[in-house]
Amino acid sequence: MRNNKIGIIFLSILLVVIGIWSIQVKVGIVPFTDRPTRELVDKLSNTVIFDLFRYITELGSSSFLIPFVIVMVFVLLLLYKHWFQALLFVSAIGLTHFLNVAIKLITTRERPSILVEAHAEGYSFPSGHSMIPMVCYGLVAYFIGRKLPTNTSQIVFQSGCGLLVLLIGISRYVINVHYLTDVIAGFTLGFILLMGSVYIYRKFEQSPTRGGEKSNP
Template sequence: MKNIQKALLTLVPYLLIRILLTLFPEALNQIDQNVTETVVQLRNVIADTYFRTMTQLANIDFIKALIIVTILVLVLILKKWKTALIYTSGVIAGNVWLNPMLKNFFQRERPNEAFRMVSENSYSFPSGHSFASAMIYPLTVYIMVRHTRLSQHKKVAYFLLAVVVLSVGFSRIYLGVHYLSDVVGGFSLGFSLNYLTRYFIKKIETPS
């Protein structure tokens, strides 16, 4: 049940932000605006290159490729087709259905175009890049550590995972396409669904 408890716990920040968006939108927007303006002042050539690169790791084409490779490894090499089915169901439910549905529900506008370094057309809350990086990357690493020799280097794997996830999230603020609360909300939902999917994976892989 630990994964269920973690799923509920990591969902708390999203719920708190949702309450703030509903009850105190102006106050939250002001905080977000202040953070964005502060981060924008940190821009420089090296950071521009780094965060432009890191944000690509959660772009739809890269994420699709990662998902496909993971599924192929699970089915063709590890022979874990049930795990592959749950993994696929989780990432589709989260990234194709849940996150877009929430964006359309809240219809929160993105930061002013004057702040943006890249072009984005969808709504702002929650951040899809942050959601994907917090759900898919940890879930994929979890599966690989559980079933491959990556378990021998799991400390390095988890360190690199933390760097990628945090960099993707911060890149969305740095590039001026999301507010801090968008990123935190995306992280919260992503980690929560990650732990929920882990629960079902562990359930089907553990003998009764």
């Protein structure tokens, strides 16, 4: 219970900070967090690290995620023998996308650079590559992890998904198509939506009228 309270307080503080950043970028002020972090991006340009993250960023692009989501819908249907998990998965990702677009249209922050081949066009705040993969891979980690046979396999799989989300988000900063505050905001908002989706699923799971196979505790 104490850990939950600490987590809620921490997320609340982050939301306040994100709100301040949103106002700053809307009026054209560069948030303090972005000022000392631009030099590192310049140093990473044209390096092996840049090239590596250029490949990683594709795992958060629509050209990869759309077929991935379609495949995962069928996987969830096969694993759970019920439509709710797949519907929640698709709905959560769709909601995250539309919320991301809406916030971008409100803040209208220009990107540090445009890179069409990396799907880096339009406005910058918050990062869609941080926000959407957080929900997508987070729900994959949750739903698939519940079906793995051992605690160790669950931890390894879920940790791998978490690391992937982190790397995809960071990739947008490294290849200089997002500011660091864009990425942090995307992670935070995506995590809140992910936790909301898990909460909805748990409520569904506790419903006495729900159908389908009972999931592992």
